[in-house]
Amino acid sequence: MPSKKTKRISTAAALVMLAVVIVCVGQFTKSTSMLRTVFQLGAIYALLAVSMNLCNGFTGLFSLGQAGFMTLGAYTYAILTIPSASRAGVYYLYGVAPWLEKLELPIPVALLVAGLVAALFAFLIGLPVLRLKSDYLAIATLGFAEVVRIITASSPLNRVTNGSLGLTMIPGFKSYYGIFAVVIFCIAVIVLLINSTYGRAFKAIRDDEIAAEAMGINLSKHKQMSFVISSFFAAIGGALMAMYMGAISSTTFTIAVTYFILLIVVIGGMGSVTGSIISALLVIASREWWLRFLDQPMYIGSFHVPLLKTGFRMVIFSVILMVVVLFFRKGIMGEKEFSWDAIYGFFKKLGSKKKTEVHAK
Amino acid sequence: MSENVLKVENATMQFGGVVAVDNLNLEVNEGEIVSLIGPNGAGKTTAFNVITGVYAPSNGRVYFNGECIVENYPHGKMKKLYKGEHAGEYTRSIEPTPDKITQMGMARTFQNIRLWKSQTVLDNVLMAKHMRRTSNLFSATFRLNKKEEQRQYDEAMELLRMVGLEDVKDDSATSLPYGKQRRLEIARALATEPKLLLLDEPAAGMNPQETQELTQFIGEIRKNFHMTVLLIEHHMDLVMDISDRIYVLDFGKLIASGVPAEIQNNARVIDAYLGVADDAEN
Amino acid sequence: MDAFLQNCLTGLSIGSIYALIAIGYTMVYGILRLINFAHGDIFMMAGYFMIICMTDLLIPWYISIILVVAATVALGVCIEKVAYKPLRTAPRMSVMISAIGVSYFLQNFATYLFSAQPKSYPAIGFLSESIQIGNISTTLVTFVTPILTILLVIALVVLVKKTKIGMAMRAVSRDFETAQLMGIKINSVISFTFVIGCALAGIGSILYFIPRSSVYPLAGSLPGLKCFVAAVFGGIGSIPGALVGGFLIGLSETFIKSSAYSEFSDAFTFIILIVVLLCLPTGLFGEKIKEKV
Numbered sequence: 001m002p003s004k005k006t007k008r009i010s011t012a013a014a015l016v017m018l019a020v021v022i023v024c025v026g027q028f029t030k031s032t033s034m035l036r037t038v039f040q041l042g043a044i045y046a047l048l049a050v051s052m053n054l055c056n057g058f059t060g061l062f063s064l065g066q067a068g069f070m071t072l073g074a075y076t077y078a079i080l081t082i083p084s085a086s087r088a089g090v091y092y093l094y095g096v097a098p099w100l101e102k103l104e105l106p107i108p109v110a111l112l113v114a115g116l117v118a119a120l121f122a123f124l125i126g127l128p129v130l131r132l133k134s135d136y137l138a139i140a141t142l143g144f145a146e147v148v149r150i151i152t153a154s155s156p157l158n159r160v161t162n163g164s165l166g167l168t169m170i171p172g173f174k175s176y177y178g179i180f181a182v183v184i185f186c187i188a189v190i191v192l193l194i195n196s197t198y199g200r201a202f203k204a205i206r207d208d209e210i211a212a213e214a215m216g217i218n219l220s221k222h223k224q225m226s227f228v229i230s231s232f233f234a235a236i237g238g239a240l241m242a243m244y245m246g247a248i249s250s251t252t253f254t255i256a257v258t259y260f261i262l263l264i265v266v267i268g269g270m271g272s273v274t275g276s277i278i279s280a281l282l283v284i285a286s287r288e289w290w291l292r293f294l295d296q297p298m299y300i301g302s303f304h305v306p307l308l309k310t311g312f313r314m315v316i317f318s319v320i321l322m323v324v325v326l327f328f329r330k331g332i333m334g335e336k337e338f339s340w341d342a343i344y345g346f347f348k349k350l351g352s353k354k355k356t357e358v359h360a361k
Numbered sequence: 362m363s364e365n366v367l368k369v370e371n372a373t374m375q376f377g378g379v380v381a382v383d384n385l386n387l388e389v390n391e392g393e394i395v396s397l398i399g400p401n402g403a404g405k406t407t408a409f410n411v412i413t414g415v416y417a418p419s420n421g422r423v424y425f426n427g428e429c430i431v432e433n434y435p436h437g438k439m440k441k442l443y444k445g446e447h448a449g450e451y452t453r454s455i456e457p458t459p460d461k462i463t464q465m466g467m468a469r470t471f472q473n474i475r476l477w478k479s480q481t482v483l484d485n486v487l488m489a490k491h492m493r494r495t496s497n498l499f500s501a502t503f504r505l506n507k508k509e510e511q512r513q514y515d516e517a518m519e520l521l522r523m524v525g526l527e528d529v530k531d532d533s534a535t536s537l538p539y540g541k542q543r544r545l546e547i548a549r550a551l552a553t554e555p556k557l558l559l560l561d562e563p564a565a566g567m568n569p570q571e572t573q574e575l576t577q578f579i580g581e582i583r584k585n586f587h588m589t590v591l592l593i594e595h596h597m598d599l600v601m602d603i604s605d606r607i608y609v610l611d612f613g614k615l616i617a618s619g620v621p622a623e624i625q626n627n628a629r630v631i632d633a634y635l636g637v638a639d640d641a642e643n
Numbered sequence: 644m645d646a647f648l649q650n651c652l653t654g655l656s657i658g659s660i661y662a663l664i665a666i667g668y669t670m671v672y673g674i675l676r677l678i679n680f681a682h683g684d685i686f687m688m689a690g691y692f693m694i695i696c697m698t699d700l701l702i703p704w705y706i707s708i709i710l711v712v713a714a715t716v717a718l719g720v721c722i723e724k725v726a727y728k729p730l731r732t733a734p735r736m737s738v739m740i741s742a743i744g745v746s747y748f749l750q751n752f753a754t755y756l757f758s759a760q761p762k763s764y765p766a767i768g769f770l771s772e773s774i775q776i777g778n779i780s781t782t783l784v785t786f787v788t789p790i791l792t793i794l795l796v797i798a799l800v801v802l803v804k805k806t807k808i809g810m811a812m813r814a815v816s817r818d819f820e821t822a823q824l825m826g827i828k829i830n831s832v833i834s835f836t837f838v839i840g841c842a843l844a845g846i847g848s849i850l851y852f853i854p855r856s857s858v859y860p861l862a863g864s865l866p867g868l869k870c871f872v873a874a875v876f877g878g879i880g881s882i883p884g885a886l887v888g889g890f891l892i893g894l895s896e897t898f899i900k901s902s903a904y905s906e907f908s909d910a911f912t913f914i915i916l917i918v919v920l921l922c923l924p925t926g927l928f929g930e931k932i933k934e935k936v
């Protein structure tokens with residue numbers, strides 16, 4: 001097994017390489033390049049996947065409310081950051097609410113507020129809902145997300161959320177690296193939490209709730225904690241989405257988005273942070289880039305390849321999800337995290353297999 | 362006279378129309394090892410569940426270190442269904458959740474081992490230390506509690522050393538043989554720093570040699586931790602060997618109590634386990 | 644008064660459709676303890692099946708209805724065999740994720756096959772005719788729906804209470820493992836449950852889409868959720884409960900839609916769900932299941 005020092009150096013080297021890749025993409029590609037899209041969108045979905053994994057994968061609380069918290073985060077962020085000068089234009093139909101006219105916050109502060117707003121709602125909805133059994137919890141959180149969507153676009157809030165018109169002119173970081181910085185910081189905090197004593201308590205609740213309670217862990221308090229923190233980061237993910245897309249409406253974050261994040265988490269492995277990150281990058285790269293060809297008609301010579309037309313890409317995705325759920329339930333990483341020991345062990349096994357083959361000959 | 366640690370007073374547990382525990386009275390004093398025995402289905406684990414807060418009793422009280430920690434009386438649906446005794450004597454409803462009772466100083470193991478299967482041996486013990494933390498969410502996440510983490514790690518390792526599991530600390534809990542899993546569960550319960558340890562059939566599935574070792578081990582726990590122990594058991598050699606006093610349950614009712622010598626010769630106890638000879642003829 | 648009666652009729656009519664679909668949810672949950680997230684999307688596919696039969700293949704309506712119900716049943720049973728049966732021994736979360744996966748697949752598949760644009764639903768001549776009852780004018784289909792639903796539910800309750808297969812279904816929903824040990828063919832019972840649930844969903848979809856006259860891939864998503872609310876409200880596992888739940892949700896939705904708060908009608912339905920789950924988790928007619936520690 002590699003020594004601790006070797007492992008530290010390897011981890012540092014890998015992180016530096018990743019940083020170099022991101023910087024290269026930032027410096028040397030056009031602003032519309034596919035690589036940029038993949039990295040930025042992939043980073044945002046990585047954060048969304050990790051935040052869902054905290055609640056669903058590490059604590060065992062099957063919540064399907066992500067889209068609702070993303071909506072809350074995205075709208076809060078947008079409302080607080082659309083430049084005051086542009087607001088009249090955005091809210092052209094209903095006008096802006098008076099208290100909102102001049103209220104403009106710097107981007108990092110708006111992100112924080114977005115998270116806190118969602119956390120407050122998560123706390124309130126969690127009090128009653130977290131007591132429910134897992135299937136009922138799923139439906140209750142799903143219902144909550146829909147309620148959020150409907151109320152966000154409802155007419156009483158027209159002067160705040162612009163009703164069904166949605167919000168545009170949403171500003172983002174001036175630098176390409178802004179989104180990465182936020183995502184890396186957030187994921188780092190979640191990883192620290194998971195590896196702390198509280199993270200152990202969450203896993204205890206997931207593995208055997210009754211034993212956890214018998215060992216002194218207050219179930220409702222810890223479930224609340226996990227649910228609220230997960231929603232906080234889901235909201236920040238939603239805000240980053242708003243930043244990335246520049247415009248949102250109440251139909252941006254539908255149930256299908258929650259299902260998509262769930263797909264990413266399941267493929268990566270429920271209970272693995274590295275799995276979620278890898279899966280997010282792979283899935284986004286496939287959807288935005290590698291599998292785009294599935295949506296275009298394709299000809300080999302004069303032979304029209306059947307089946308390939310718009311929408312085929314998503315069908316393939318759904319099939320991949322079903323295959324993973326049915327045959328590879330643990331996903332890519334299962335519940336394990338990235339470790340040098342595992343890679344070393346893997347190559348060692350390969351090497352020893354080859355040696356026995358050579359000897360046999 | 363040593364201090365009274367646990368006192369169960371007139372505890373009755375009724376599920377719908379079935380009386381699982383019928384007017385149970387028992388006491389455990391400091392430093393004692395007391396056993397609760399009886400044929401299968403006698404209500405022993407239910408009694409444990411009442412004491413540790415998993416169920417709220419239909420009627421009765423539980424005292425811990427002199428303080429009343431659990432109390433209940435028949436109300437709501439139970440008012441009409443209640444068949445037990447001492448109805449009307451209790452008026453309050455104190456129903457703490459199991460985690461609160463563990464925090465007061467009572468820890469238990471389970472009849473079907475409930476270890477956290479996907480975690481390592483060390484993590485299983487460390488997780489039980491969480492309830493004794495002094496850090497909060499913020500300080501724990503941002504590693505401002507390094508001293509406390511180190512202390513908890515050392516205490517967990519010490520417990521593993523005592524049960525002989527420190528060399529498998531990084532193995533997954535399910536990879537251990539059955540006997541070692543039971544020891545791990547006991548170590549985990551000890552990690553919560555209890556004053557009273559409740560063991561639910563700790564020797565279940567063990568061969569005679571393992572049972573011998575366990576008997577010794579429980580004695581050591583009493584000595585090294587100044588522990589008081591209440592245990593449910595079917596292995597009579599363990600029970601007779603180690604108990605200071607024994608309570609016998611049958612169909613939820615207490616049919617005998619006393620020192621091992623008395624219980625061994627008690628006709629009612631023998632009947633309960635073996636059945637009355639005349640019945641077999643009818 | 645007329646408006647009130649009009650709303651009552653509309654409410655009962657839409658409520659009956661919700662009831663037909665809710666029965667599918669409640670029966671599957673009773674037997675498999677699974678929330679079939681894909682049920683609403685099966686309902687949506689049934690709508691497309693009708694379009695294929697009548698608009699594309701020009702099959703007359705009386706044969707199309709039979710084909711649509713048959714195709715919906717085939718779809719449901721197929722889904723059960725492929726996506727749910729292999730996970731019968733897996734933890735609950737895995738089966739739920741599988742159901743979500745099927746729902747996701749059906750939505751994407753419909754988008755791929757039929758495009759995201761709404762497709763127009765064929766009209767069945769006489770059913771869309773207007774009729775007058777007293778001072779209320781409505782369509783024949785709106786009037787026929789509640790009557791048809793109540794007849795179907797009565798037939799279903801008789802089936803469950805009086806027939807052998809019905810007894811088997813009740814046994815399986817009470818105790819899965821013991822029923823197996825007693826020699827009940829679990830797979831047949833489960834398939835039969837899906838057959839009934841999907842047949843009712845097929846009939847429900849015909850009654851639902853006729854007045855709406857168009858289908859789109861996400862058309863089953865929201866009704867599916869609302870029907871699950873109806874099933875929970877009535878008591879999950881209870882068929883009469885699903886009927887009552889469906890009526891109540893249909894009525895409340897109609898009355899709110901005709902009021903000043905119409906945009907909140909769906910939100911209200913979900914708030915009902917959360918309130919019911921918290922205050923009356925077994926619903927109006929459900930059974931309480933005690934868990935042993």
